[in-house]
Amino acid sequence: MKMSDVAKLANVSAATVSRVLSNPEKVSLETRERVLDVINKVNYKPHIVARQFRTQETKIILVVVPDITSAFFAKVLRGIEHVALKNGYQVILGDTENDVERENSYIDLLLQKQVDGMVLLTAKIDKNKLEELSNEFPLVLACEYVDGLNVPTVSIDNISSARKATEHLIQLGHTKIAHITGPMSVILSRDRLKGYKQAMISHDLEIEPSYIQEADRTFESSYNQTLKLLSLATPPTGIFVFNDEMAMGTIKAAKDSGLTVPDDLAVVGFDNIKMATVFEPNLTTIDQPKFAIGQKAMELLLQLINGEPMKKKKFVMKDELIIRDSTKGE
Amino acid sequence: MKMSDVAKLANVSAATVSRVLSNPEKVSLETRERVLDVINKVNYKPHIVARQFRTQETKIILVVVPDITSAFFAKVLRGIEHVALKNGYQVILGDTENDVERENSYIDLLLQKQVDGMVLLTAKIDKNKLEELSNEFPLVLACEYVDGLNVPTVSIDNISSARKATEHLIQLGHTKIAHITGPMSVILSRDRLKGYKQAMISHDLEIEPSYIQEADRTFESSYNQTLKLLSLATPPTGIFVFNDEMAMGTIKAAKDSGLTVPDDLAVVGFDNIKMATVFEPNLTTIDQPKFAIGQKAMELLLQLINGEPMKKKKFVMKDELIIRDSTKGE
DNA sequence: CTGAAAGCGCTTACAG
DNA sequence: CTGAAAGCGCTTACAG
Missing domain, CATH: 3.40.50.2300 (Response regulator)
Known part of the structure; x- marks a missing residue:
């Protein structure tokens, strides 16, 4: 069942079905309801990859962690996840197990446009490469950072x-x-x-x-x-x-x-x-503040993805003895 | 930079570039090397979403966990991850934080074809729905299971x-x-x-x-x-x-x-x-055997994805006092 | 071994 | 408010 099938059943064009799903305010109430009825009746779900391909954004972000079994990183990850989900993003997990090779291989996901952005919770990777990457793609560092690198960063002092x-x-x-x-x-x-x-x-x-x-x-x-x-x-x-x-x-x-x-x-x-x-x-x-670090990092990433201006790049969170x-x- | 640009630079068709990447044995050595030279020179990376769209598979699987900050689930997840990565699959993490609603929402990723399969480490979801789902999509249960459900399952007794x-x-x-x-x-x-x-x-x-x-x-x-x-x-x-x-x-x-x-x-x-x-x-x-449970679950999921026959559906792993x-x- | 062409399922600028 | 049409970047069956 694809969009054009739904369109036929509702006596409209595929474009209209698409609008009902993405910009319902552009469709008249009557038409909208007719289309929604059909969608519900046949339990139509749009093919997300087709949408990703067409819009050139995946609504997926990648989080690279050095060790997912660590309680610390799991908590930061959860902060990221919360903000991501609230904004319609899925999270791909990249667990490097402290291996630079694996860290490098996750970067391919960015180069291949499989994710819209990336939060690094580990940064063993080469500094220049990171610099280049951040010029081309939305990229945020959290917890760890790289000295003298002009990339948005969230950490404590x-x-x-x-x-x-x-x-x-x-x-x-x-x-x-x-x-x-x-x-x-x-x-x-x-x-x-x-x-x-x-x-x-x-x-x-x-x-x-x-x-x-x-x-x-x-x-x-x-x-x-x-x-x-x-x-x-x-x-x-x-x-x-x-x-x-x-x-x-x-x-x-x-x-x-x-x-x-x-x-x-x-x-x-x-x-x-x-x-x-x-x-x-x-x-x-x-x-x-593990959860807050994760939240802040994801908020910064969203800013980058949405092309919003970023006055400040380094965020130092409050720690406490x-x-x-x-x-x-x- | 897209495939057709690489093709032009190498004086071949896009089809040939595609073959070099996916079926190199179908391309003559000479042509292959010429194409690879160009690929390396311009640092071309294929647009994975386009490939996913064309091949109708994403090479991504979803793991749904009830709590990612739990040491137990993190270890099972790592077992899944190992087998996934070795077979060219990425892992999307679905952390439900013990919420059935969120469990249900992750299922949409399957219906929308955003992932090729799913491993559930929690199963609060309605049994009939799960049954239906597993008839249509590759689905494996691990750790938890549902009584009387004919879905591949890995757990201890x-x-x-x-x-x-x-x-x-x-x-x-x-x-x-x-x-x-x-x-x-x-x-x-x-x-x-x-x-x-x-x-x-x-x-x-x-x-x-x-x-x-x-x-x-x-x-x-x-x-x-x-x-x-x-x-x-x-x-x-x-x-x-x-x-x-x-x-x-x-x-x-x-x-x-x-x-x-x-x-x-x-x-x-x-x-x-x-x-x-x-x-x-x-x-x-x-x-x-947390890691082994994860590995086995992912192996079963791969079998389902590849349409391989599965004689046995319930796998009981060995525990120890x-x-x-x-x-x-x- | 190689190329031309079709097509995967959407979204969107354009026209009406 | 709605539709026709183009096109996102690949892969693959087909022909030669």
């Missing part, structure tokens, strides 16, 4: 929030403070490391190289790096960890080493995922 | 695994065993309740109605229902909980009530999500 997290430990009296970073290939890791260093220096604390350990973003990896830190001649008494999942790994390692958190070791995480309040001790962490039991005790 | 979980508590000597169910509108909840009852009856244990409490699938909801159970005149000493996230809520409630797990209260969860080994005490639970600290102690 990772440097200042990492500084805040570290200063919280300093204010509690800690001086031997370690930092477990994410992969150095990710700019967020470098930013949070920078914030950590800034806090240490501005409080005249020495930055001990062996106190800085790189991990990938998993529980297990942070667990192992923590064991390493705890076996140092002078182990740290406080650790700022790249994210909450890793912070849980750190605390587990402390417990397995016979230490009590926060008494023997204070731990600060990042993101404020749901588990942060379920895990014991509850995590002191930096709250990121949330103090819980992993640093302050019960 | 929820009744027997729930029985196993309950019997584990019985074997530990518990007689006052409660069950916190998921929403009764979900068949999995009814199945697991059935398994619980079977275990109780076959061991001559009374089924105490107040020991059965319904919760939605969240941590908080199970937390509250557990408080209710613990305030009974004769509180249970063991609880089988619908899923792991809820089991964590149950344990939290027990702790907050001054009880020790497993000594005062033994708890069994379901799914074996990653957090089950991070949370303390580690959860005794039923392991579901995993005993950890939440029932047996250290």
Whole structure:
């Protein structure tokens, strides 16, 4: 059943059926009702791909995430999704599993016009390529960003929030403070490391190289790096960890080493995922407005798609240090 | 830049360019190389929507999940994704957030030919509608299923695994065993309740109605229902909980009530999500092969899409009771 | 091995 | 307010 069949049954042209569906105000009430009756009777559904082809827009956007099983990204994704759906857009999910190759391959969807725009929640891809791409297609970065790139971006200020997290430990009296970073290939890791260093220096604390350990973003990896830190001649008494999942790994390692958190070791995480309040001790962490970041990113993408002017390109969302039991005790 | 432009530059017809892209073996080596040179030089990318329109297939499949922020569904989704990508299919994500309306609206993507097939990880939708749909379109159910529906389905045997979980508590000597169910509108909840009852009856244990409490699938909801159970005149000493996230809520409630797990209260969860080994005490639970369920579901969907015969329609995957600290102690 | 031509199902500028 | 007609960019059956 196609549009011309419906048209015949309703004694109108296909053009009129099309108008009833897309611009009903252009059709007289009488005709409109007659056409709608037929549409309902035969349960006609327009062939969306034909429409996409004709209008040259798919009403689909692509979201590229580094890890869909991460609670953090799932929440950001949901924010995107909400705004997308409300505006008639479907969301294609591109899970790269932290693989640059796969990130690159998703970009083909844009080049092949299979999606109208793209939100990147990971940006390992080459900077120049990204720059070119954003000149040609609607593209928004969220959470991650690329330094000096003139692309709309939504994130928190990772440097200042990492500084805040570290200063919280300093204010509690800690001086031997370690930092477990994410992969150095990710700019967020470098930013949070920078914030950590800034806090240490501005409080005249020495930055001990062996106190800085790189991990990938998993529980297990942070667990192992923590064991390493705890076996140092002078182990740290406080650790700022790249994210909450890793912070849980750190605390587990402390417990397995016979230490009590926060008494023997204070731990600060990042993101404020749901588990942060379920895990014991509850995590002191930096709250990121995950849902709001997703919403804002999608709103910016819609602006780009609709060709609306964009005065501001960088949006810094508000984060918040949330103090819980992993640093302050019960 | 479109195909005919490439054709001109290479001194061939558009048909030949098309063949180079889709059936290179039908083009002479010489011509093929000449065309590929041009394609690379101008960085031509075919307009996929035009191809979709022409071939009447989109190479996109839809996965409908009840909750994308759930660790369980994210893992199943990843299994689907792996098989999809390997076979040249993109995945559109349909997150219903447990809303039947939204489940229904995703079905339009199928009716409008915007996707080639669909995997449902939730099935609240009307049974007859589903039956009709599956006669017309490639459709696979995974995790959830609908009783008496002749649609390819991948899941574990929820009744027997729930029985196993309950019997584990019985074997530990518990007689006052409660069950916190998921929403009764979900068949999995009814199945697991059935398994619980079977275990109780076959061991001559009374089924105490107040020991059965319904919760939605969240941590908080199970937390509250557990408080209710613990305030009974004769509180249970063991609880089988619908899923792991809820089991964590149950344990939290027990702790907050001054009880020790497993000594005062033994708890069994379901799914074996990653957090089950991070949370303390580690959860005794039923392991579901999440990734494999996703893979199998997508393989079945591919069979349907390709019109291959399917001898068997119901696939029951192997589950496993995993005993950890939440029932047996250290 | 290659090309000319038809056609997939819509939408929209144009004419009346 | 309505219709006839063109055309979006591919693929493929057919002919040579």
